[in-house]
Amino acid sequence: MSRMKEVIEVAISEVVQELGLDQVDFVVEHPVDLAHGDYACNVAMVVAKRVGKAPREIAEQFRVALEGQIEYVDKIEIAGPGFLNFYLGRDFFTMEIVRANSSAKEWGRNDNEKSELVMLEYTSPNLFKPLHIGNLVGNIIGESLSRLFEFSGATVKRVNYPSDIGLTVAKGVWGIKKSKGDPDQIEDLGKAYMLGNEAYEADGEEKEEIENINKVLYEGGDEELNRIRKIGIATSLKRLGELCDILGTKFDLEFFESDVSSLGAELVKKNTGKVFKESDGAVVYEGERVGLHTRVFLNSKGLPTYEAKDLGNFVTKQKAYPDWTKSIIVTGNEQREYFKVLFSAIREIFTDSQEKDLEHIPTGFLTLTTGKMSSRKGNVLTGESLLTEIQEEARTKAENARTDNVQELTKEVAVAALKYQILRQGPGSNIVFDKEKALSFEGDSGPYLQYTHARICSVLEKAKDMEVEENIEKTPETPYQIERMLYQFPEVIEEALASRAPHKVVGYLTELAGEFNSFYAKEKIADTTDEYAPYKIALAKAVKTTLKNGLWVLGIKAPERM
RNA sequence: GCCCCCAUAGUUCAAUGGAUAGAACAGGAGACUUCUAAGCUCUUGAUGUGGGUUCGAUUCCUGCUGGGGGCACCA
Numbered sequence: 096m097s098r099m100k101e102v103i104e105v106a107i108s109e110v111v112q113e114l115g116l117d118q119v120d121f122v123v124e125h126p127v128d129l130a131h132g133d134y135a136c137n138v139a140m141v142v143a144k145r146v147g148k149a150p151r152e153i154a155e156q157f158r159v160a161l162e163g164q165i166e167y168v169d170k171i172e173i174a175g176p177g178f179l180n181f182y183l184g185r186d187f188f189t190m191e192i193v194r195a196n197s198s199a200k201e202w203g204r205n206d207n208e209k210s211e212l213v214m215l216e217y218t219s220p221n222l223f224k225p226l227h228i229g230n231l232v233g234n235i236i237g238e239s240l241s242r243l244f245e246f247s248g249a250t251v252k253r254v255n256y257p258s259d260i261g262l263t264v265a266k267g268v269w270g271i272k273k274s275k276g277d278p279d280q281i282e283d284l285g286k287a288y289m290l291g292n293e294a295y296e297a298d299g300e301e302k303e304e305i306e307n308i309n310k311v312l313y314e315g316g317d318e319e320l321n322r323i324r325k326i327g328i329a330t331s332l333k334r335l336g337e338l339c340d341i342l343g344t345k346f347d348l349e350f351f352e353s354d355v356s357s358l359g360a361e362l363v364k365k366n367t368g369k370v371f372k373e374s375d376g377a378v379v380y381e382g383e384r385v386g387l388h389t390r391v392f393l394n395s396k397g398l399p400t401y402e403a404k405d406l407g408n409f410v411t412k413q414k415a416y417p418d419w420t421k422s423i424i425v426t427g428n429e430q431r432e433y434f435k436v437l438f439s440a441i442r443e444i445f446t447d448s449q450e451k452d453l454e455h456i457p458t459g460f461l462t463l464t465t466g467k468m469s470s471r472k473g474n475v476l477t478g479e480s481l482l483t484e485i486q487e488e489a490r491t492k493a494e495n496a497r498t499d500n501v502q503e504l505t506k507e508v509a510v511a512a513l514k515y516q517i518l519r520q521g522p523g524s525n526i527v528f529d530k531e532k533a534l535s536f537e538g539d540s541g542p543y544l545q546y547t548h549a550r551i552c553s554v555l556e557k558a559k560d561m562e563v564e565e566n567i568e569k570t571p572e573t574p575y576q577i578e579r580m581l582y583q584f585p586e587v588i589e590e591a592l593a594s595r596a597p598h599k600v601v602g603y604l605t606e607l608a609g610e611f612n613s614f615y616a617k618e619k620i621a622d623t624t625d626e627y628a629p630y631k632i633a634l635a636k637a638v639k640t641t642l643k644n645g646l647w648v649l650g651i652k653a654p655e656r657m
Numbered sequence: 658g659c660c661c662c663c664a665u666a667g668u669u670c671a672a673u674g675g676a677u678a679g680a681a682c683a684g685g686a687g688a689c690u691u692c693u694a695a696g697c698u699c700u701u702g703a704u705g706u707g708g709g710u711u712c713g714a715u716u717c718c719u720g721c722u723g724g725g726g727g728c729a730c731c732a
Contacts, residue, residue: 127676127679137674144712150712258732262732374729375729375730388660388729389728390729395729401731428661460725496693520669524663525662525663527669529668537681538681542695543696546693546696547695557692558692594673598671609680615692622692
């Protein structure tokens, strides 16, 4: 928590006690409109009814008691229905700029999560199925959450849990055989999966063939089928690796379903009768006991389902890092109910793991403004084709930019545009992906933030050439709006992590960039004749650091020239 | 049928129970012989519907309408 906020809270609490009021649930927060001060408190309104006085009258009591008592608070005003508005003084803002500039790498960080070892599982694709843009969503949100945790002092282990065995793979393998496709070719794999899926849904003999292949693949006895599966997996993985490379994710651990499935199956068998129950030849967990629904863990052929494999996954994580404290899984929100059941089962099996956190973070369903996608119908926009499209758009811009490395900039801008579109809204809510907007690079966008950063770099360079050095000795009396936003960065980071919401960082950075651009349009920064120029340079530098660190959290690069 | 999620401007998104619901895009108007125009300034325009709780409701509870998802051998 920010020190300033805490200081104000403590001061108010003391007055609450002096006035003989106990237990008041007041909040100190930033007013939405900076015209209402830097911090505001609702204590008077909360207390008013209890004491039987007008809120503004009580607010006045607080104001008198607090006036001049809090360091860095310049003035306190009463406004609206009875808000106490706190205005911070010039020294405070100057001090925060010094803080940001004195250790740029640390600016915004905290160590709230220092003792946490977080296993963060995300991306986790179905190999053998084409990666569509929905798969990117999990990766982008998961990566940002990982960084948010790291920025808060936690140790994070990024886990990829691809599905390399099971019905989906069986459909693909069947499809390759049928179409005589080459499992070395990603395009063939996509077609094969579609073919297999159609056949499976047709519900005839072919469905049985596929189910058989599934069983045989689990047992591993058929050379030919094994070969197709292995090559197909390698092909998909290679493609996934390339994509993660561009997006900036490096996994620490990779658990394959095939490696954990028998572990999971054994665990289910061992707990059948206790946690699980036989039913119609399958082994199920009866979620109704705890207000959930029943799910199958072992199917009637004795094969582990997704649920049993996830149990194996859990055990494998436990083995890899016995000291983990949080296990977070990022997936699409259609799996919401599923994870409730899974976690419930895990809690029952591993009674000694109660103090460890299990968390599922659902991401939104992604649709295009141009219509729905379906991997079955084949009208998928793959992650790559979208990235390629955005990159083409970015290239023309990059060619006219001031960079020496057009290729690098093209990539960085394209990734920024994509990530911004996905991270700008709260996780969990469905995303309508507007391709036009992602391609435009105008207004609220990743490139807008990058451009602002590059612009500051350019100005700072100019100042250096003019031999104007940063200095905070001479400051304008009234703080600029941008200063009143800047110091909030560490608080934003804390809030974003606490609510698992990277979009709060996006929103803050966008506002900050907008405010800086207005500042830039009004005020000249690199100026030998302006006595405040050295201070403006220090300020610009702090904004640059904030943008850079904030973008890092989002997994977006901050180029210095654009 | 049961359960979960969602509904804010023409569009895409914001708003720990707080002050005049905030941006961007699209539409309209404008400034600049000044550090990057991927920029800046001004402007038109919104809480699905009926109740309730509260000093105060976009936010919490509830009825309705409309959309999405899940509910036994897929992941």
